Amino acid sequence: MTGALLDALLFAGGYNATVVALGCAAFGLAAGSLGCFVLLRGRALIADAAAHATLPGVAGAFILAALAGWDARSLPLLLAGGAISAGAAVLAVGALTRGGRIRDDAAMALVLSIGFGLGVVLVSVVQSLPVGGQAGLKSFILGQAAGMSAFDARLIGGLAVLSLLLVALLFRPLAALCFDRDFAASVGLPVRALDLALLGLMLAVTVAGLRAVGLILVVGLMVIPAVTARLVTERLGVMVALAGVLGAAAAWLGAGLSAAAPNLPTGATIVLVACAMFVLALVVAPRRGVLAFAWRQLRLSLVVARDHALRAAFEAAERQPAAGAIGWPDLGRGAGWSAWQRAVLPRWLRWAGLVAERPEGGVALTPAGLAMARELTRRHRLWEHYMQSAGGLPPEAAHRAADQVEHTLPPEVAMEAEAWLRRHDPARLPPAGGLIRPGEPETERGPR
Secondary structure: OHHHHHHHHOOOOOHHHHHHHHHHHHHHHHHHHHHHHHHHOOOHHHHHHHHHOHHHHHHHHHHHHHHHOOOOOOHHHHHHHHHHHHHHHHHHHHHHHHHHOOOHHHHHHHHHHHHHHHHHHHHHHHHOOOOOOOOOOOHHHHOOHHHOOHHHHHHHHHHHHHHHHHHHHOHHHHHHHHHOHHHHHHOOOOHHHHHHHHHHHHHHHHHHOHHHHOOOOHHHHHHHHHHHHHHHOOOHHHHHHHHHHHHHHHHHHHHHHHHHOOOOOHHHHHHHHHHHHHHHHHHHOOOOOHHHHHHHHHHHHHHHHHHHHHHHHHHHHHHOHHHOOEOHHHHHHHHOOOHHHHHHHHHHHHHOOOEEEOOOOOEEEOHHHHHHHHHHHHHHHHHHHHHHHOOOOOHHHHHHHHHHHOOOOOHHHHHHHHHHHHHHOHHHOOOOOOOOOOOOOHHHOOOO
């Protein structure tokens, strides 16, 4: 299978496999790029309703063509029928939700159910026609890229490339529409026309993907690469380009896997490959991934435990200036360290040069640790006094609340709290440099 997969991916698996791979890749490129705007505009469910509503259009176009004596299996004709019924579904959703009589999700579910049910009924009617079975219409439900001809691939690729060019042309207006519709309207952009253009592009890409991945899965290839790209970057231009590349790569690799293992349906394989890319990004994305989040939480917990230890050492020395060093067990209990923190933090504090071990036992703050501990203690007391004065909290509750906010709120918020105390309750404002300095002679401490 490995050799067949490599042949398919390197376009050496035969003419038909090459046609399928290129057609699917072109569709994946357009679907991924447009999917970013569909996702940001909140149109993913409408796209799903429109995709399911293409089935009655496809079946209806087949029936009309058969009755008129035309080529009922003509792909352009079938896609045109699907586009008409999908557009009608989008208009139906808008009409149902207008005036707030029906919620958006209920309207989309209603249109999706009616459209798909009507399509299944019409497909059964097609089966009874004397033109030969279902004429492959069921392939529009789950996709049948393996049966794609060169003309089909060119048609799908042409629709995809046209959609991609229109996305590039309308990039800035669509970006403004997706992020702030009111701002877009205030600067003179035709927001209604842009909304209609986005819906039109969505319908075009949806119809283009019917033969490749089917109406059930087409929205997946439009949304999954966009969500994956959103995990990796926060810049829209990079997101659109990356989603297009991911969509094309998923379609190319999925088509290759399907060619190497003919029992695998092409559309479902393509979507599963896109899902695998999403899961990988969900785990390893540099800012939004699970590992990055877990690392930030772990680091935050260590920083909080370190700050508590430094403050505990400072306050212990403040209560008993002549005591000097403090033992690790007492320091850990005062800081509320957990078992694994007791194993990690002593090494970290020593490595960072914040504490030094004494030959006679115990640890003491270094000058760097002393400076940090003094600032941490002052910030904690600042929040305590602010919550007591501005919030009316009792001392113990203010102490617990200060522990929760002092490590996460930015310095600008602490400066606002300090300014409030300076204006309304200056007696509670901790002195900037007047805290007792542990280990220093009485004459060098300054006023308390």
